Amino acid sequence: MTKKTLRVSKIKDGTVIDHITGGHAFDVIKILGITGRVNGVVTVAINVPSKTLDVKDMVKIEGRELKSEEVDKIALLAPHATINIVRNYKVTEKQRVKLPNIIRGIVKCANPACISNSKEPVQPTFYVDSEEPLRLRCHYCGYIMEKQDILKQF
Ligand code: CTP
Ligand code: ZN
Numbered sequence: 001m002t003k004k005t006l007r008v009s010k011i012k013d014g015t016v017i018d019h020i021t022g023g024h025a026f027d028v029i030k031i032l033g034i035t036g037r038v039n040g041v042v043t044v045a046i047n048v049p050s051k052t053l054d055v056k057d058m059v060k061i062e063g064r065e066l067k068s069e070e071v072d073k074i075a076l077l078a079p080h081a082t083i084n085i086v087r088n089y090k091v092t093e094k095q096r097v098k099l100p101n102i103i104r105g106i107v108k109c110a111n112p113a114c115i116s117n118s119k120e121p122v123q124p125t126f127y128v129d130s131e132e133p134l135r136l137r138c139h140y141c142g143y144i145m146e147k148q149d150i151l152k153q154f
Contacts, residue, residue, distance in 0.1 A: 008045050014062040016084040016091075017074060021132070022047055025057035027077040027147070031154045032061075032070055040064060053080065072106055075099040076150060079131045101128055103136060107150050111143040 020028055025044050029035065034042055040063040050056040065085050066074075074081055075097040085093040103126040109116045116124045116138070126136035126145065136145040 017059040018082045020057040020078040022055040031073045109138045110149040114141040
């Protein structure tokens with residue numbers, strides 16, 4: 001580039017998901033269910049040079065502030081992401097996502113024989129064995145869930 005220009009423009013109102021590990025933007029899009037028809041502008045930037053990460057991805061969702069359940073889901077696939085709430089061009093809230101040690105109620109166990117998939121009133125519960133690559137271990141049957149098992153559910 002001969003001229004210094006803004007690669008992606010600022011948004012007026014909405015959510016900027018920043019510092020997504022390079023290559024993971026589409027996982028974030030998928031987990032938020034933004035694959036089909038959506039309202040409003042969604043901008044995806046891949047492999048943007050970053051100060052803290054080698055390269056990062058970014059997703060900007062205009063006109064919508066993410067709910068806390070959505071932020072929790074993002075933590076599964078982009079554990080270093082920053083969620084910025086933008087109001088009238090200013091970042092009014094900045095939140096680092098955080099993956100808790102125990103995940104409850106966000107994903108189901110991929111083992112069909114698991115008691116958490118029966119009629120029993122048990123809440124799916126997983127221990128985070130590893131963040132990147134993601135490995136969640138089922139409290140009930142020990143099944144190890146990986147990223148693909150999780151993406152299939154969204
Ligand atoms: N952003 C945007 N539209 C705005 C304001 C900010 O798209 N109206 C984007 C910025 O481009 C940036 C992110 O939101 O990718 C966070 O903005 P800001 O906090 O101003 O940037 P930094 O200080 O670099 O953030 P951090 O310290 O989290 O790296
Ligand atoms: Zn299980």
